[in-house]
Amino acid sequence: MTIDAQHWVWNHSRTKGNPRMVLLAVADKVLDAQCETRMGTTEFIARLNTSRSVVQKAVDKALESGELVLVEAQQGSRAALYRLPFAVGYVRPAPGARGPESGPVAPEQGPGIEAPGSQQGPGIRAGSEMARGPESGPGGPGIEAPRGPESGPLNQTTPTRSESKPEGAPLADPIPxxxxxxxxxxxxxxxxxxxxxxxxxxxxxxxxxxxxxxxxxxxxxxxxxxxxxxxxxxxxxxxxxxLPPLPEPGATRPPLRAVSGGYQPWTNPADQSGYYDSL
Known part of the structure; x- marks a missing residue:
């Protein structure tokens, strides 16, 4: 999970500078499918090798970007719990796999159908692991694979932020x-x-x-x-x-009585022995 999360940050995160380093620090520790881990300010300072104020500002920027989410706030000695929401379910490409940004795989070939490795004449080129991606360049006339958006891969499993809301749909109120x-x-x-x-x-x-x-x-x-x-x-x-809680329902302020030293809370004389003798 850690390597997949780091791969997502390196290749798909839009953050820059210290906020990006915050995401990488979190990605380096995630061990579960939810891409969550606990980290405190002291550990962030050690990993980013900078001051507390810089770390706090970088964490705030990362949270503001939406690429880092605070699941549980810090409670006493228990560190805060963070999540990388867009890295959940992300799997890095297999070594040697050619993605849509990998460029041409083979020299330009002629049209037609052709089995993998065949040196024969025209035909339809059969699909294989060496097939060209949508950005691999011209492949000659014939049927062309549909081109995906230029912003990312065709088969991206993690939803992008631009796809989270249909165009023209009203924004939901984030405040309960x-x-x-x-x-x-x-x-x-x-x-x-x-x-x-x-x-x-x-x-x-x-x-x-x-x-x-x-x-x-x-x-x-x-x-x-x-x-x-x-x-x-x-x-x-x-x-x-x-802050203190609200007063209990029905609670009233005790009455005051005048004494030589000023106003003091009223007490029942019957509860104080010798009270009437002292008057």
Whole structure:
């Protein structure tokens, strides 16, 4: 799986520079058919041999490209789980196989039918493993194999990003309906961040909304955004998790009574021995 995943990154990834190195680092560790592996920031720093800030920016760019997906966020000492979605099911070509970008295999031949290796006259050329690809050049008059798109191989098994949506089809809202109130609250407050989160992170935000409430989450994010430039909503997750939960239903604030030292929470005098004697 590792070699297949690396082959996909080398030959089909559209990333460049450090984001491409992030994909290669992940591909070097995948061992299952889902092209998933766990990696932490420290390991990324060691593999890319650069600073933490450069690694974080490169990982964010790789996630933004869609060629890297965060399946599970980091939890304590447990590293984050990443996936290469477009490398799932990809199998590198067999050694010696001639693909559509391999160029001509044999000198130009005449028209007709011809068995492999035959030196006889015209005929139809039988298909074989030495058959020309769609970009191999002119093969003389006769039946020509259909030409695929110039952007990739004819028999590509992994769907390309351009094929993910029919032309003219409306784009699906990537934000879950239960999380929309929080996104709208931040947008209205002028906190404009990118919400390219994984499914696991959306589940976490939905749980935080139920536990803490949209106003508290939005207020925390707005305060953080005024202190620094934040581009991704993922930045708020750690702080949101530390916020207190909503009060229990029916909970009320205890009444206050006047004492010499100021206002203190009211207590039942019957619970304090000697209370009336001290008055």
């Amino acid at each position: 309906a239960n999380c929309r109130p929080l996104v709208d609250a931040l947008t209205t407050a002028g906190v404009l961040v990118r919400w390219n989160l994984s499914t696991a992170e959306w589940f976490t935000i939905e749980a935080l909304i139920k536990r803490t409430g949209v106003p508290a989450l939005a207020a925390f994010a707005q305060k953080q955004a005024t202190a620094r430039d934040i581009s991704y909503a993922r930045y708020f997750l750690a702080g949101w998790k530390d």
